[in-house]
Amino acid sequence: MSALRVEGLSAGYGGPPVLRDVSFEAEPGQTVCVLGPNGGGKTTLFRVLLGELAPIAGRVAGPGRPAYVAQTERTRLDFPVSALDVALMGTLATGRWWLPARGAERAAAAAALERVGLAERAGTRFGELSGGQRQRALLARALVQDARLLLLDEPLSGVDPASAGLIAAVFQELRAEGRTLLVSSHDVESARTFDRVLCLHGRQVAFGPPAEVLDRRTLEATYGSEMIVLEEGRPKRAVTIQHHEHGAH
Amino acid sequence: MPSPLDLADLPFLRDALVELVLLAIAGGILGAWIVLRRLAFFSHAVGSATFPGLVAADASGVSPTLAGVAVALGYAGGVERAGRAGREPSEATALLLVAALAGGVVLASDVFESGAAVDRLLFGTLLGLDEADLALSAAAAALATIATLTLGRAWAALTFDPDAAGGLGLPAGVADFLLLALVAVAAVAAIPAVGVLLVTVIYVLPAAAARLVARSVPALIGWALALALLEGIVGLYLAYWLDVPPGPPVALLGAGVYALVAVVSAR
Numbered sequence: 001m002s003a004l005r006v007e008g009l010s011a012g013y014g015g016p017p018v019l020r021d022v023s024f025e026a027e028p029g030q031t032v033c034v035l036g037p038n039g040g041g042k043t044t045l046f047r048v049l050l051g052e053l054a055p056i057a058g059r060v061a062g063p064g065r066p067a068y069v070a071q072t073e074r075t076r077l078d079f080p081v082s083a084l085d086v087a088l089m090g091t092l093a094t095g096r097w098w099l100p101a102r103g104a105e106r107a108a109a110a111a112a113l114e115r116v117g118l119a120e121r122a123g124t125r126f127g128e129l130s131g132g133q134r135q136r137a138l139l140a141r142a143l144v145q146d147a148r149l150l151l152l153d154e155p156l157s158g159v160d161p162a163s164a165g166l167i168a169a170v171f172q173e174l175r176a177e178g179r180t181l182l183v184s185s186h187d188v189e190s191a192r193t194f195d196r197v198l199c200l201h202g203r204q205v206a207f208g209p210p211a212e213v214l215d216r217r218t219l220e221a222t223y224g225s226e227m228i229v230l231e232e233g234r235p236k237r238a239v240t241i242q243h244h245e246h247g248a249h
Numbered sequence: 250m251p252s253p254l255d256l257a258d259l260p261f262l263r264d265a266l267v268e269l270v271l272l273a274i275a276g277g278i279l280g281a282w283i284v285l286r287r288l289a290f291f292s293h294a295v296g297s298a299t300f301p302g303l304v305a306a307d308a309s310g311v312s313p314t315l316a317g318v319a320v321a322l323g324y325a326g327g328v329e330r331a332g333r334a335g336r337e338p339s340e341a342t343a344l345l346l347v348a349a350l351a352g353g354v355v356l357a358s359d360v361f362e363s364g365a366a367v368d369r370l371l372f373g374t375l376l377g378l379d380e381a382d383l384a385l386s387a388a389a390a391a392l393a394t395i396a397t398l399t400l401g402r403a404w405a406a407l408t409f410d411p412d413a414a415g416g417l418g419l420p421a422g423v424a425d426f427l428l429l430a431l432v433a434v435a436a437v438a439a440i441p442a443v444g445v446l447l448v449t450v451i452y453v454l455p456a457a458a459a460r461l462v463a464r465s466v467p468a469l470i471g472w473a474l475a476l477a478l479l480e481g482i483v484g485l486y487l488a489y490w491l492d493v494p495p496g497p498p499v500a501l502l503g504a505g506v507y508a509l510v511a512v513v514s515a516r
């Protein structure tokens with residue numbers, strides 16, 4: 001039985017669909033990298049999976065409510081919460097959000113911070129953490145939810161190498177626990193480390209193992225005007241022009 | 250200089266004292282959420298939006314409290330819908346603010362010829378606070394306390410990360426509307442004592458000062474509550490001493506405390 005099954009999905013915001021013809025399955029313990037340009041439909045897919053957006057057509061079947069890790073830029077850095085407070089927010093997903101946090105829930109939040117290497121920063125204000133530490137605090141919030149399906153929006157974007165290593169290690173643990181991860185990304189190269197790759201450009205361009213999906217033709221169809229540059233002398237290195245130029249500065 | 254004990258001894262001052270203590274409880278608790286959710290402008294506008302309704306109700310014998318609450322709740326619902334539709338409500342809020350004030354003045358002076366009531370509605374009064382005013386303020390204080398105890402964790406999570414609602418299974422629309430509705434009811438409750446123009450004195454200034462020093466949401470609520478009580482009680486005494494409506498001295502005191510906290514916390 002698959003952990004996540006999406007069949008003929010189309011979704012939009014009142015007008016014509018911004019995402020259509022999406023069909024894929026992800027097994028328990030599989031990691032899926034969702035590639036696509038800005039506006040390609042990655043966020044729309046996540047909103048449907050979170051139940052925030054009703055599909056125009058198609059069906060979605062998943063293993064309960066997913067946990068969601070937003071980009072850290074979407075959070076309020078001036079909000080007076082500690083890393084522990086953020087992790088504790090994950091306990092709201094139990095449905096007891098109108099009651100005070102119990103001792104066991106506080107212990108779960110502390111354990112999640114330990115798991116992402118933030119135990120010593122538990123009392124630090126979220127806004128005073130580094131970008132990578134903030135991403136790890138949000139990941140701890142998702143871990144506390146104990147969800148079978150996790151949706152992560154560019155979790156490795158702009159994080160320091162130490163945090164990226166810790167986050168990647170947690171991904172491996174989650175995979176070993178049989179949880180399914182959908183990770184949106186702009187980084188074509190990192191997509192090669194996932195079990196499956198889903199390419200979106202307003203529709204599903206491709207889905208499958210990285211070795212089958214990540215060819216030049218598919219990537220050009222995925223990124224359209226954001227053409228792919230295959231760097232000279234490094235045939236496996238594929239980056240978007242956006243990232244190529246960014247790296248040159 | 251009159252004795253501070255007069256606040257407890259003289260019946261009309263005692264009512265005003267009870268009213269300001271109740272409003273300080275509502276203001277301290279709700280004010281924390283108002284500054285965290287950046288609803289200061291809304292809290293000011295919702296009080297002003299009720300102004301024409303209050304003038305019309307006052308002149309036509311309808312309960313001003315009921316009229317004010319009805320108008321304020323309708324306004325809160327409109328703002329919540331605009332926010333859900335992704336619109337920027339500031340322009341509409343500003344337009345409504347000006348229209349409401351101008352409409353209220355025209356109604357009061359030219360239609361109902363009740364100009365004397367305008368000052369009272371705009372700036373509040375120590376005199377004439379009745380049981381209905383005290384009951385509404387008590388309700389606002391009780392609702393603010395209960396709502397914070399039950400909805401506080403959800404409000405904090407949604408304010409910190411608005412994208413978290415779906416993943417955490419939180420009823421974001423209901424939680425947002427309840428906060429706006431509560432602020433609207435509380436703003437109407439404050440109008441008899443501090444007036445339409447100075448509702449923010451109770452609901453924004455103490456919490457804004459507390460925000461400068463508090464490092465957690467419970468600390469912010471605690472500090473805002475303490476400052477609101479301090480400013481309300483001392484402001485009432487100043488109003489009695491200077492023979493002015495209570496709104497302006499409480500406002501000046503609130504601004505002074507904010508400036509002091511800003512200077513001290515910056516060191």
